[in-house]
Amino acid sequence: MNIDELMVLDIKDRANEAYKKIHEVNDKLNAVITFIDDDGKRKEGKLAGIPVALKDNISTKGIRTTAASDILDNYIPVYDAAIVTKLKEAGAKFVAKASMDELAMGGTNRTANIGPCLNPYDDTRITGGSSGGSAALVAAGIVPLAIGSDTGDSVRKPAAYCGIVGVKPSYGRISRYGIIPYASSLDHVGYFTTNVKDAALALEVLAGRDDKDMTSSFAPVENYSEILNSDVKDKKILVFGNVYDALNDEVIKDRFDKVVEGLKERGATIKVVHFDDDLMKCLFPTYFIIANAEATANHSNLDGVRFGHRVDGTSMEEIMTNTRTRGFSSFIKKRFVIGSYSLFEENQERLLKKAQRVRRLIVEEVLKELKEADGLLAPAAGTIAPKLDNTSTDELSDEYLIGENHMVIGNFAGLPSITLPMGYKDEMPIGINLTCNAFKEADMFDIAQAIENITGCKDMIKEVA
Amino acid sequence: MNYDVVVGLEIHAELNTKTKMFSGAPYHFKAEANTDTNEIDIALPGTLPCVNHEAVKKAIELCHALELKIDPLVRFDRKNYYYSDLPKGYQITQQFHPIGRDGHLYIDLDGVRKDIRINRIHMEEDTAKQFHLYDETLIDFNRAGVPLVEIVSEPDMQSGQEAALYVEKLKQTLNYLDVSDARMEEGSMRCDVNISLKPQGSTVFGTKVEIKNLNSIANIKDAIEYEIKRQSEVLDNGGTIDQETRRFDEKTMTTVTMRKKEGNVDYKFFPEPNIFPIRIQDEEIQSIIKAMPELPDAKQKRYIEEYGLSDYDAKQLLLNKNLAFYFDEMMRYSKNAKACCNWLVSELQGLLQKNGQTIETTKVEPKSLSKLVDMVNDQTISSKQAKDVLVDMLDGNDPEKIVEEKGMKQVSDTSMIEKLVDEVLDENPNSIIDYKNGKDRALGFLVGQVMKKSKGQANPQMTSAMVKEKLSKR
Numbered sequence: 011m012n013i014d015e016l017m018v019l020d021i022k023d024r025a026n027e028a029y030k031k032i033h034e035v036n037d038k039l040n041a042v043i044t045f046i047d048d049d050g051k052r053k054e055g056k057l058a059g060i061p062v063a064l065k066d067n068i069s070t071k072g073i074r075t076t077a078a079s080d081i082l083d084n085y086i087p088v089y090d091a092a093i094v095t096k097l098k099e100a101g102a103k104f105v106a107k108a109s110m111d112e113l114a115m116g117g118t119n120r121t122a123n124i125g126p127c128l129n130p131y132d133d134t135r136i137t138g139g140s141s142g143g144s145a146a147l148v149a150a151g152i153v154p155l156a157i158g159s160d161t162g163d164s165v166r167k168p169a170a171y172c173g174i175v176g177v178k179p180s181y182g183r184i185s186r187y188g189i190i191p192y193a194s195s196l197d198h199v200g201y202f203t204t205n206v207k208d209a210a211l212a213l214e215v216l217a218g219r220d221d222k223d224m225t226s227s228f229a230p231v232e233n234y235s236e237i238l239n240s241d242v243k244d245k246k247i248l249v250f251g252n253v254y255d256a257l258n259d260e261v262i263k264d265r266f267d268k269v270v271e272g273l274k275e276r277g278a279t280i281k282v283v284h285f286d287d288d289l290m291k292c293l294f295p296t297y298f299i300i301a302n303a304e305a306t307a308n309h310s311n312l313d314g315v316r317f318g319h320r321v322d323g324t325s326m327e328e329i330m331t332n333t334r335t336r337g338f339s340s341f342i343k344k345r346f347v348i349g350s351y352s353l354f355e356e357n358q359e360r361l362l363k364k365a366q367r368v369r370r371l372i373v374e375e376v377l378k379e380l381k382e383a384d385g386l387l388a389p390a391a392g393t394i395a396p397k398l399d400n401t402s403t404d405e406l407s408d409e410y411l412i413g414e415n416h417m418v419i420g421n422f423a424g425l426p427s428i429t430l431p432m433g434y435k436d437e438m439p440i441g442i443n444l445t446c447n448a449f450k451e452a453d454m455f456d457i458a459q460a461i462e463n464i465t466g467c468k469d470m471i472k473e474v475a
Numbered sequence: 476m477n478y479d480v481v482v483g484l485e486i487h488a489e490l491n492t493k494t495k496m497f498s499g500a501p502y503h504f505k506a507e508a509n510t511d512t513n514e515i516d517i518a519l520p521g522t523l524p525c526v527n528h529e530a531v532k533k534a535i536e537l538c539h540a541l542e543l544k545i546d547p548l549v550r551f552d553r554k555n556y557y558y559s560d561l562p563k564g565y566q567i568t569q570q571f572h573p574i575g576r577d578g579h580l581y582i583d584l585d586g587v588r589k590d591i592r593i594n595r596i597h598m599e600e601d602t603a604k605q606f607h608l609y610d611e612t613l614i615d616f617n618r619a620g621v622p623l624v625e626i627v628s629e630p631d632m633q634s635g636q637e638a639a640l641y642v643e644k645l646k647q648t649l650n651y652l653d654v655s656d657a658r659m660e661e662g663s664m665r666c667d668v669n670i671s672l673k674p675q676g677s678t679v680f681g682t683k684v685e686i687k688n689l690n691s692i693a694n695i696k697d698a699i700e701y702e703i704k705r706q707s708e709v710l711d712n713g714g715t716i717d718q719e720t721r722r723f724d725e726k727t728m729t730t731v732t733m734r735k736k737e738g739n740v741d742y743k744f745f746p747e748p749n750i751f752p753i754r755i756q757d758e759e760i761q762s763i764i765k766a767m768p769e770l771p772d773a774k775q776k777r778y779i780e781e782y783g784l785s786d787y788d789a790k791q792l793l794l795n796k797n798l799a800f801y802f803d804e805m806m807r808y809s810k811n812a813k814a815c816c817n818w819l820v821s822e823l824q825g826l827l828q829k830n831g832q833t834i835e836t837t838k839v840e841p842k843s844l845s846k847l848v849d850m851v852n853d854q855t856i857s858s859k860q861a862k863d864v865l866v867d868m869l870d871g872n873d874p875e876k877i878v879e880e881k882g883m884k885q886v887s888d889t890s891m892i893e894k895l896v897d898e899v900l901d902e903n904p905n906s907i908i909d910y911k912n913g914k915d916r917a918l919g920f921l922v923g924q925v926m927k928k929s930k931g932q933a934n935p936q937m938t939s940a941m942v943k944e945k946l947s948k949r
Binding site: 193 | 524563743
């Protein structure tokens with residue numbers, strides 16, 4: 011049930027099903043790291059009694075928060091993330107800390123220390139990541155809202171693979187205070203719902219200035235769900251030509267064409283744009299350098315001295331070395347080495363600073379067009395959710411470099427971006443992504459509502475138990 | 476051989492803000508271990524830094540006082556290294572864009588003003604305090620995140636004395652601005668010395684040795700003097716100076732090797748992504764500067780030029796900023812600068828010391844002390860009486876009231892004094908003879924007797940004159 015439907019029930023009963031069914035569902039999907047029991051308390055608010063799942067990198071006072079990493083296996087925060095406080099005040103009921111890629115550094119949810127999270131539509135396939143657990147719990151119909159985080163496309167990609175709505179608003183729109191970081195300049199709080207209206211409502215609760223996050227914005231929070239309409243008559247929408255051209259899947263392209271056609275019919279102006287292809291091929295390497303450089307510093311606090319899983323040694327230095335050697339998977343350590351390497355004085359100019367310059371060029375290139383329009387539209391992914399054991403991706407192909415990485419533009423430029431389902435291929439959901447101008451979340455929801463109306467893909471649930 | 480000594484200082488001063496540089500946790504020097512901390516200070520996952528506005532203000536004040544160019548775009552960087560006293564695994568500092576550059580501090584070197592250039596001042600956060608026991612280490616995170624300014628001088632000093640004068644002057648400036656407690660003994664001000672020697676007249680710098688963590692001005696001076704001697708001897712004997720970090724050993728009064736430099740550590744500095752650059756509007760900078768307290772140099776000038784105090788007196792007042800502020804307050808009520816200065820510096824301070832009090836804790840109001848000084852000045856009471864009154868003032872009483880209650884008003888009534896003088900002379904014929912025989916002491920005795928009869932209230936000058944006059948007539 012979506013939020014509207016749950017709201018019809020008595021406040022006491024809205025989360026009952028979720029608390030009851032989540033264990034059984036988890037046996038099938040491996041989506042939960044820590045279950046949260048019902049405390050029986052209910053409180054009025056925009057999300058009164060609504061069950062919500064939190065990605066396990068969101069700090070919850072008194073509730074274990076591991077970020078799916080061994081090093082935080084026993085870590086229990088003493089404070090709530092800013093959004094946890096906001097959700098509590100709105101009456102939300104937390105049911106689980108959801109699985110994720112270790113420290114949010116991945117796109118498959120295969121790197122969680124509890125093992126991979128499985129796609130509700132096909133348990134041989136991934137959910138995508140890094141917010142895979144949150145996506146799976148929404149797609150399986152356990153919760154109508156789950157919080158994730160999005161550094162490259164960590165909400166919007168799993169949303170596509172799981173057939174749900176995934177939102178990453180503007181940088182600064184939602185406080186990051188209390189979110190275990192990945193890369194500070196790219197990190198966003200994002201979330202999943204099953205329809206656009208719920209997504210608009212959720213942002214009302216989550217958004218707003220927080221003095222504890224200096225990068226959070228003073229821009230006023232609108233009543234997104236109330237002002238929501240599907241009128242796109244005066245909207246100018248760009249079709250991301252580079253992405254479309256890079257994709258090979260005819261079903262995905264066909265569904266995408268139909269959405270574009272529908273928008274045209276509703277009076278939107280459509281323009282196909284081609285950005286500089288060389289810049290688009292730099293999306294992934296640029297992201298990879300910046301994200302890992304910031305991540306290696308961000309996670310330097312994980313040393314076993316003050317919290318977390320300590321591995322002993324004969325000196326402080328040895329404790330730190332042992333803790334970090336054992337606490338991270340080799341995959342994470344590889345990323346730290348890469349991040350560190352690009353921070354070294356002799357490399358920084360050639361790697362990190364260059365990546366930052368390229369990031370700026372990419373942003374300028376995209377904004378040149380987007381500023382004159384209302385949205386940029388592209389298929390969210392080039393394929394349906396890959397198989398768990400897939401290793402055949404050609405990471406140097408345009409299909410991968412552009413087709414699978416274009417959503418990082420939203421993180422580079424801090425733009426609001428939403429993925430929503432647009433149909434199926436082989437009984438697996440496929441998604442479409444819309445990116446809009448900064449702090450134009452209301453525009454984004456309006457266009458998304460029109461798309462939802464066109465596709466009819468709303469409240470897609472795949473029950474697994 | 477003779478050598479030129481080249482000394483530069485890096486000084487860390489804790490800013491005395493209510494809360495920390497990037498967190499809302501309070502900081503008190505004597506707080507119980509790990510009580511002045513919050514989730515940000517111990518770098519729990521997910522915490523974010525938030526710049527302390529007050530700290531930036533204080534840094535701007537210091538920059539202005541030391542004539543640095545202020546960068547209105549405040550930016551921070553990460554300095555990455557692993558150490559158990561550094562909770563985040565990086566320190567937030569200002570590597571690339573310090574808040575101030577290119578300033579000056581002037582020291583008074585035996586009456587000659589010497590300019591010590593300041594390279595930069597930047598803001599950063601302090602680390603935790605570690606206590607290494609036999610087989611364990613205790614960490615107190617109270618200090619973690621306390622705002623610091625690092626003040627980096629150019630290598631413009633040539634002796635231990637110059638360095639000591641520089642540190643003293645800097646400490647005084649920090650105190651007057653009220654930006655730092657600047658107590659070396661408590662670690663709220665810490666000093667690292669860079670020192671090298673080169674043959675006299677040479678333009679090529681010698682190898683630099685760093686002496687870390689000096690905790691008193693005396694130690695700075697002694698360490699530099701020892702190091703000059705040590706390096707001279709090494710060089711004289713044809714040796715070379717190792718680039719190294721040394722520490723000062725108070726017991727032996729020598730410096731000893733801490734660690735040899737093994738190439739420079741790469742701190743992988745990069746801009747702090749969680750703090751966007753902060754633009755400080757020019758109006759704000761101007762209003763900060765406008766609200767700044769007067770600095771010691773300006774005060775000294777004013778005391779000498781406007782109040783006519785001696786150089787010595789002015790310096791006495793400036794030794795303690797609260798003494799100077801007390802004096803400034805006194806001068807709102809009195810015109811007798813010299814007398815105010817004396818009564819404050821000698822009488823009140825002396826009395827306070829005897830009673831285990833200080834100028835900071837005393838109940839004697841500046842206004843009251845001014846009144847007392849004026850009463851002496853216009854001969855309402857004698858200075859001897861005034862000293863007694865001052866004792867009673869320690870409880871916060873008003874001097875006029877005390878004088879009134881004790882009936883102390885000095886008698887300047889001639890007829891009254893005349894009567895007493897006559898009485899005394901009549902009672903002491905021997906003293907009159909002594910006086911006539913040239914024994915000056917007799918005069919003092921007679922005056923004293925009159926004073927005694929008046930219960931100390933007779934104006935001593937008038938009494939003395941009167942006694943002399945009467946004696947001459949007998």
